[in-house]
Amino acid sequence: MMDKQIHLWAFLQGIGFFPSGWMHERARPEGVFSMDYYARVAKLAEQGMFDAIVFGDQLQSRGAGGRTPERMAMPTLDPVSLLTAMAAVTKHVGLVATVSTSYNTPEMLAERFGAMERISGGRAGWNIVTTAHPATAPNFGDNDLPPKDERYRRAKEVVAKACELWAAMDREGPMLPQGRPVLVQAGQSADGRDFAARTAEAIFCPAANIDAGIDFRSDLRARVAVVGRDPDGVRIMPGLSCVLGGSEEEARASHAAILDLADDALAIEYLSESLGCDLTPFDPQGEIPVTTILEHTILPKADIARAVTPAHEKRTPLGAFAANFMRHPRGHNVFLGTPEQMADMMISWRDAGACDGFTLQPSYMPGGLEDFVEQVVPILQQRGRLRTEYPGTTLRETLGLPAREAVAA
Amino acid sequence: MTRPFILSASLAEAAFAVPQSAAPILQAAEAAGLDLLMMGRSGARPFDAQVLLAWAAPITTRLGLVATVPASNAHPFHVARALSAIDFLSAGRTGWSVIPEGSPDGMAEDMVGAARALWDGWGSDTLILDKARGRYLDASKVRASNYEGPFFKVAGPLNAMRPPLGHPLxxxxxxxxxxxxxxxxxxxxxxxxxxxxxxxxxxVSLDADVAALSNRFAAGEIDGVHFTLTDALAQLPEIGTRFGSLVADRIDATGDLRARLGLPIPQTASNQPGGAVVPENA
Structure with missing residues (x-):
């Protein structure tokens, strides 16, 4: 194993990281409904020596207040199906599906991931989520989500039971090549971090800058050690989006051009979804309707108040607030610069202990992934930081995690 | 079109769950001219058929892929979503069969009703994909299902498009x-x-009289045959040899499974006749 190797994951939900990404000239919004697209993208990830492809997931349709947005890319197809189909056309890349513990039984999860693990030859990973969006509950016969602590309590039980079921499946045969899927987690809260520390073998997180990365990774490694696990057996993989250019100025101009594809109407749809309240009936030039938002939102009111109050007090118009909100997405690192600068940045994060690698979130698909694989991957390889061939066939081997004997019962 | 003779089979071999076994079996099924391959059957579901369908989609071209779905260990929201994805990945070659084994009376029917309601929550022509105008879809074509059955209560809309087949077979x-x-x-x-x-x-079994079956088909008594495979890799070539002549006239037929088999969505089953159309982006 080379020193300070950088692990790469590709987060490929939808048509790219930016809400306006689907409109880019090198985006293929029709592609996400065809196998050709997924085959091409999966092979590209393998060419780029990615550990794994990851799909996020939600169990509710996009929108707010019962209104479906018209300008955002949707819907997303079932991640287990997409990843399993990608397994059929690749040999090495791992396949990490996001699946909820709150709206599946352990039996359903074990059957599904067990099948994925077998048919992929040991390349399955499970991003364990508890599902936090209140609009999910009515799709499963409930009015409300269970409270957060209860969701995490259930998550622990469901994971433990699923692991028992996989052990039984492995004994009965055909064997599960990794014993069970690799367990991945992305929780940010104290509950989430504790759960990750006990359970996860890889962790996906936002980290806007190198210091945030160092803080998160140090905190998680400490929590992992406290529960008696080896911190080196956990890969920490912050999100990373990018816009590349021949110069920094060129990259900045391309980034601005992507953001400029979005109009006020898209920005307001995006804001509506994020605030859990339909804002499309309101005048973009008018003030932010704080009272209406707090009255109607289905999301935690304190969080929403924190998000809107400062702009409202500054009398920022709704449209301007929405546009600004969309331009600063979700606390992830968005790199703008040349491929050499990006490789330098990635290496500096790795050397500083800010991560074990990165979860690339291409700004639009498939063009953003193509650029990274063609322009940045070769530099990382030349500098000895990225493998030039896969070490084995299973995801555990690719991640350099302990062999299946450590997890198989 | 003339009424086609339909060739179908089910398999339930545990070994099918690994790629080294599944790939040659799928190739043999296509070579035999099979219209439908059902994965699993009542009393024998040694794998999650929906997962195997997804894996089979990219390495087959004309085979209809039918998933058995247990009524008691599945939820219509997940099932409707997975089958939608698989139907896109297979370009309209998906089917499903809800297996009631061990579930309370009415649960399998409820599963069917809920999944149909979810697929019907999206119009065939919902997608627009107009980059220049920034219009991705027509929201007036998306509806909450608000399905309420004896076992499943599902609000919707589903976060998956109506399948290309409209409803899988x-x-x-x-x-x-x-x-x-x-x-x-x-x-x-x-x-x-x-x-x-x-x-x-x-x-029927593999030694069934081909001429007699052909007569029963001509008389309208049956529309085809279904084999219960016990050793798929050995039996599929034999099916091709003995029964292939019954489907030989359709071997080059194109189009999705409903088009090829002359099976429009029953009017009572859906609120619209067609499947999802994905506009080619300019």
Whole structure:
């Protein structure tokens, strides 16, 4: 194993990281409904020596207040199906599906991931989520989500039971090549971090800058050690989006051009979804309707108040607030610069202990992934930081995690 | 089109769950001219058929892929979503068969009703994908299903598009039937009872008399045959040899599974006749 190797994951939900990404000239919004697209993208990830492809997931349709947005890319197809189909056309890349513990039984999860693990030859990973969006509950016969602590309590039980079921499946045969899927987690809260520390073998997180990365990774490694696990057996993989250019100025101009594809109407749809309240009936030039938002939102009111109050007090118009909100997405690192600068940045994060690698979130698909694989991957390889061939066939081997004997019962 | 003779088979070998076994079996099924390959059957589901369908989609080109879905260990939201994805990945070659085994009375039917309501929550022509105008879809074509059955209560909308087939083909096995009046394919049970379905297939063994079956087909008694495979890799080539002549006239037929088999969505099953159309982006 080379020193300070950088692990790469590709987060490929939808048509790219930016809400306006689907409109880019090198985006293929029709592609996400065809196998050709997924085959091409999966092979590209393998060419780029990615550990794994990851799909996020939600169990509710996009929108707010019962209104479906018209300008955002949707819907997303079932991640287990997409990843399993990608397994059929690749040999090495791992396949990490996001699946909820709150709206599946352990039996359903074990059957599904067990099948994925077998048919992929040991390349399955499970991003364990508890599902936090209140609009999910009515799709499963409930009015409300269970409270957060209860969701995490259930998550622990469901994971433990699923692991028992996989052990039984492995004994009965055909064997599960990794014993069970690799367990991945992305929780940010104290509950989430504790759960990750006990359970996860890889962790996906936002980290806007190198210091945030160092803080998160140090905190998680400490929590992992406290529960008696080896911190080196956990890969920490912050999100990373990018816009590349021949110069920094060129990259900045391309980034601005992507953001400029979005109009006020898209920005307001995006804001509506994020605030859990339909804002499309309101005048973009008018003030932010704080009272209406707090009255109607289905999301935690304190969080929403924190998000809107400062702009409202500054009398920022709704449209301007929405546009600004969309331009600063979700606390992830968005790199703008040349491929050499990006490789330098990635290496500096790795050397500083800010991560074990990165979860690339291409700004639009498939063009953003193509650029990274063609322009940045070769530099990382030349500098000895990225493998030039896969070490084995299973995801555990690719991640350099302990062999299946450590997890198989 | 003329009424096609339908060639169908089910397999339930545990070994099918690994790629080294599954790949040659799928190739043999296509080579034999099979229209439908059902993964699993009542009393024998050694794998998650929906997952294997997704894996089979990119490495097959014309085979209809039918998933058995257990009524008691699945949820219609997940099932509707997975089958939508698989139908896109296979370009309209998906089917499903809800297996009632071990579930309370009415649960399998409820599963069918809920999934149909979810697929019907999206119009065939919802997608616009107009980059220049920034319009991705027509929201007026998306509806909450608000389905309420005895077991499943599902608000919707589903976060998956209506499948290219509209609804995947619904297959009902007469030996473990569910009470649905408008299935697409019914497998005639051992007692001779045929499920209410647009097309009915006789369950036969590999040594069945081809001429006699051809006569029963011509007389309108059956619409095809269904084999219960026990050793798929050995039996599929034999099916091709003995029964291939019955489907030989359709071997080059193109289009999705409903088009090729002449199986429009039953009017009682859906609020619209067609499947999802994905506009080619300019």
């Amino acid at each position: 619904l297959v009902v096995d007469g030996d473990d039937p569910i009470d649905v009046a408008d299935a697409d394919i019914g497998l005639i049970g051992a007692d001779g009872a045929a499920p209410a379905a647009t097309r009915r297939l006789a369950k």
